[in-house]
Structure formats: structure tokens, C-alpha cells
Amino acid sequence: MTEQKEKKYIRSHEPIFWGLFGAGGMLTAFLTPVMILITGLLIPLGIIDKGNFNYQTLHSFATSWYGAAIVLVLVALPLWHTLHRIFHALHDLGVKRGRDWQQVLCYGFAFAVSVFTFTILLQMF
Structure with a gap:
């Protein structure tokens, strides 16, 4: 009998960013x-x-709850789309060294602006 090797699957956070990318692109x-x-x-x-x-x-x-949710979506999703595209464009341009800082910079900025928008909208209530 041949011994079957156990396959190891590496979990990735990339599907989350691709989902935000797709939603932002569709919205835009x-x-x-x-x-x-x-x-x-x-x-x-x-x-x-x-x-x-x-x-x-x-x-x-x-300042209504549904309006604030719509404004948040209209700001955050296109921003995630843009920064995901910038991240992959850097890779396509040959900036391959240390992709971790590129991810932190691009996705961190999108996250920070999304949280900032959320807090501003909360303060309007």
C-alpha cells in the first residue's frame, strides 16, 4: 500500500481583500x-x-442610521478597491522585495480611513 501524504493547506487572508476589491469595483x-x-x-x-x-x-x-451606513459603504469599498489595485500594481511593476510592508501600507491605510470615516459618522449622531 502506498502511503498517502497529508495535504497541508495554508490559510490566506487574500479572499477577504479580493471580496472587498470586487465589491468596491462593482460599486464604483x-x-x-x-x-x-x-x-x-x-x-x-x-x-x-x-x-x-x-x-x-x-x-x-x-445623520440617519441608513444614511450613515450608505456613506460608510460609499467611502470604504471604493477605497479598498483602489488600494488593493495599487498593491497588485506594485507587484506587477517589479517591486517584489518585502511585500509585507506593501500590504501593511495599502491595507492599513484603507482600514484606517474606513475606521476614521466610521468614527466621524458616529460623532454626527
């Missing part, structure tokens, strides 16, 4: 054209009243 792909349409065409042409985008209206939206 869907919302960027809409924001360009609204702020670049519909408001200047007078189709949408710009009174809907004044400070009081946007502040009351951001």
Missing part, C-alpha cells in the same frame, strides 16, 4: 456614471432641482 462601476450624469448634466440643465443637494438635506441624510 455602477455609481460613477450615475454621479457624473447627476452632477454633470441633470443639475446644470435644471432637470433635477439643486435644492435637493443642499447642506441641510445631505446632513439630515448622513
Whole structure:
């Protein structure tokens, strides 16, 4: 009988970052054209009243629980997408030495800004 070797699986944190990358990319792909349409065409042409985008209206939206959650998602996910892309672009450009500092820098910055956004939104309540 041949002896079967036990396979060792190395756990990776990479699927978490790929998930955040994909969600941020999808969000950016869907919302960027809409924001360009609204702020670049519909408001200047007078189709949408710009009174809907004044400070009081946007502040009351951001201070509601659902508005704060939406703002957090709109800030954090595209940021994770961007920094994950930067991290892999560094590797593609040949910056291979000590990838740990690159991960800490890219993902640490995305995490720090996400936490900062969360704390600012909490202070608005």
C-alpha cells in the first residue's frame, strides 16, 4: 500500500481583500456614471432641482442610521478597491522585495480611513 501524504493547506487572508476589491469595483462601476450624469448634466440643465443637494438635506441624510451606513459603504469599498489595485500594481511593476510592508501600507491605510470615516459618522449622531 502506498502511503498517502497529508495535504497541508495554508490559510490566506487574500479572499477577504479580493471580496472587498470586487465589491468596491462593482460599486464604483455602477455609481460613477450615475454621479457624473447627476452632477454633470441633470443639475446644470435644471432637470433635477439643486435644492435637493443642499447642506441641510445631505446632513439630515448622513445623520440617519441608513444614511450613515450608505456613506460608510460609499467611502470604504471604493477605497479598498483602489488600494488593493495599487498593491497588485506594485507587484506587477517589479517591486517584489518585502511585500509585507506593501500590504501593511495599502491595507492599513484603507482600514484606517474606513475606521476614521466610521468614527466621524458616529460623532454626527
